[in-house]
Ligand code: SF4
């Protein structure tokens with residue numbers, strides 16, 4: 112092994128115990144009491160009342176405003192403010208949860224209810240040692256998407272109405288963010304491939320790696336589906352007073368139907384964006400109007416470094432040095448190094464980009480940041496056969512390496528053969 116440290120496992124799977132449990136797992140069906148939102152809130156209240164959880168982190172409306180935030184709730188009655196599917200993503204859930212667990216150990220058991228892309232970010236942050244999941248139970252939920260934050264801020268009532276309509280059509284709405292319109296990970300996919308070329312097709316893991324998934328599709332606002340993904344999820348559901356049902360086919364087939372449509376859109380997206388980002392000039396043109404405010408980085412859940420290189424003194428120059436550069440080029444554009452910032456950020460986190468759209472929502476210049484990162488991220492992730500948000504124990508590819516990788520980039524004649532098998536002999 113070269114520089115032998117850790118060896119990356121191929122096609123990570125869930126633990127043997129979870130795999131065994133899956134065969135015997137039964138999903139549960141809950142009849143809707145009035146509306147989906149209230150039914151989910153009642154379930155969360157039960158979990159607090161029965162002391163299954165000490166607190167729950169949920170998206171909630173800020174009282175008397177049109178805004179949404181995250182609430183860590185210990186008192187069940189305060190859950191009435193909760194909205195499991197707010198129309199906008201003001202703060203990415205992964206960011207909210209990492210603030211909770213980053214500093215110090217936690218004894219309490221906390222639940223967190225989030226959209227799939229937020230759970231994926233949580234799982235990535237766990238792998239990057241930014242979230243400790245030991246005492247956290249993750250609840251994912253079928254997600255129709257969100258509307259762009261800027262559109263919502265301009266006209267909250269209208270956009271809230273548009274969002275309600277999009278739930279009925281399940282994601283088929285131009286009011287939704289572009290990234291949500293092509294999101295093929297809006298639900299839970301047990302054993303499912305995450306993209307047509309993904310290694311998951313060889314026998315995958317659950318995506319996202321939550322503990323319990325709440326299915327809404329196919330329920331027609333009359334029932335919701337609860338799918339315990341892990342043993343912890345199964346244990347928790349046992350404590351609730353729910354009817355058992357071993358057939359969630361309605362939900363599964365509806366999810367598959369929507370997913371097929373989304374996959375077609377994602378494929379078309381890649382066709383379009385592969386041209387848009389081809390070559391340095393095209394790539395640079397996308398960021399022409401960037402004012403280098405770094406809002407995209409601040410909003411991104413997986414951009415977690417406390418001191419970003421691009422905000423550090425390392426990139427500052429003396430006035431003389433700026434003048435020297437201006438003299439060489441004829442002029443110097445400020446702010447400096449905008450493109451370097453985006454390429455640098457991309458190289459740091461493209462493998463963990465969960466296509467959540469938070470960066471695009473945060474951009475004051477309407478630059479399609481999330482679409483660029485998704486166009487590049489999907490390619491890089493596919494190259495490494497890596498799916499962010501999958502199996503919690505899987506290490507990100509840049510932290511580890513395989514014995515047999517990158518044979519095709521070794522230089523011929525340097526003593527290493529280019530074929531993987533032969534190269535192995537030499538290292
Ligand atoms: S990207 Fe959009 S549709 Fe996909 S999970 Fe996130 S919010 Fe939902």
Ligand code: SF4
Pocket residue numbers: 410411412413414463464465466467468469470471480481484485
């Ligand atoms: S780069 Fe953008 S889309 Fe990707 S994880 Fe960060 S905020 Fe989400």
Ligand code: SF4
Pocket residue numbers: 400401402403404405406407408473474475476477478480
């Ligand atoms: S948020 Fe927009 S303007 Fe600000 S640095 Fe990012 S891309 Fe540039």
